[in-house]
C-alpha cells in the first residue's frame with residue numbers, strides 16, 4: 546500500500562523536513578490539493594523521464610501515479626507536479642507605495658509590539674481550518690464603506706490559502722529579477738506568519754493576504770520608495786528587515802528565518818516609524834469584519850477618504866478590494882478591478 550502522503554512535491558517536502566529538523570513550530574500540513582487537476586502535469590525521473598496527468602490521491606491529496614518503463618513505481622522524491630504558467634501574470638507588487646500613518650509612541654524599539662486590542666476581532670490561537678476551505682479563484686470589485694464587502698464567514702481557510710498561493714511564492718521573485726524562493730524559504734514564511742499572528746492577534750489569513758498583495762511572497766523583494774521606504778515581504782513603513790537592502794545593497798540568498806520573521810513582524814506589529822496591521826485594525830475602531838477592510842486602506846494610504854469609500858484616497862484604489870478577494874480565494878484569476886487603470 547503506497548504512502549500517498551509521501552507524494553507531496555520535493556520542494557515542499559524539503560521545507561517541511563528542514564522545519565522538523567530545526568525544531569521550529571510544527572511542520573505545515575502541506576498536502577497538495579490542486580483545484581483543477583487536469584491542468585497539472587506530472588514528471589517523474591525514471592531511467593527515462595515520462596509525463597502525464599496528476600490524479601487525486603487519498604485522503605485529499607494528489608500525486609503522480611508514475612510507473613516507469615520497467616514497471617516499477619518511480620521514486621517518490623523524484624516525482625513532482627508542475628503547474629503550467631497561467632496565460633497572464635498573477636497580480637501583486639507595491640506599485641504605488643504604502644503610506645501607513647507615522648507614530649511615535651515607541652521610540653526605541655523597531656518592531657513595536659502592536660496587538661489587536663478588540664477581543665471580537667483579535668485571534669489568539671492558530672486554526673488552519675478556520676474558513677470555508679479553498680473558496681473561489683475569481684474577482685469581484687468591492688467599494689464603499691466595507692458593508693458590501695464579504696463577511697468573515699466567507700473567508701477561506703488558512704491552510705488552503707497558503708497552499709493555493711504557494712506556486713506564486715515559488716515564482717514571484719523573477720518579477721524582480723531575483724532568485725525565486727526555495728522550499729525552506731516558503732516554509733520560513735509559513736512559520737513567520739503563524740508566530741507573528743499569535744504575537745499580534747492579527748488573523749493569519751489577513752497577514753498572508755497582505756504578503757501576497759505586496760510581494761507575492763518574494764523574500765528578496767526590493768524596497769520601494771514613493772516618499773516612504775517600504776521594505777520587505779509586507780512593504781512596511783520604513784522597517785529594518787529585508788533580504789534585499791536598499792541601504793547596503795546586500796541581497797541574501799538564502800533569506801534566513803529570522804529576517805523573514807522580522808519582515809512579517811514589522812508589517813504586522815508596526816515599526817518605530819509607522820503603523821502595522823495591528824495598529825491599523827485598532828484605528829478602524831470597528832469590531833466586525835469591516836475593521837480588516839478599513840485597516841487595508843489605512844495600511845496603504847494612511848487614512849480613509851472623507852467619503853468613507855474604501856476605493857478612494859491615495860495609492861492603490863483597488864487595494865481593499867484586492868485583499869477582500871484574496872481572503873475569499875482569489876489567486877490567479879484576472880484582477881477584475883478597473884480603478885487603477
Ligand SMILES: *[C@@H]1O[C@H](CO)[C@@H](O)[C@H](O)[C@H]1NC(C)=O
Pocket residue numbers: 658659660661662823824827828
Ligand atoms: C491599538 O491601536 C490604537 C490606535 O493606534 C492604540 O492607541 C492602541 O494602543 C493600540 N492597542 C494595542 C494593544 O496595540
Ligand SMILES: *[C@@H]1O[C@H](CO)[C@@H](O)[C@H](O)[C@H]1NC(C)=O
Pocket residue numbers: 672673674675676
Ligand atoms: C477551527 O475553525 C473551524 C471553523 O470555524 C471550527 O469548526 C473548528 O472547530 C476550529 N478548530 C479548532 C481546533 O478550534
Ligand SMILES: *[C@@H]1O[C@H](CO)[C@@H](O)[C@H](O)[C@H]1NC(C)=O
Pocket residue numbers: 776784785786787790791792793
Ligand atoms: C537595520 O539595522 C541595522 C542595525 O542598526 C543596520 O546596520 C542596517 O543597515 C539596517 N538595515 C536597514 C535596511 O535599515
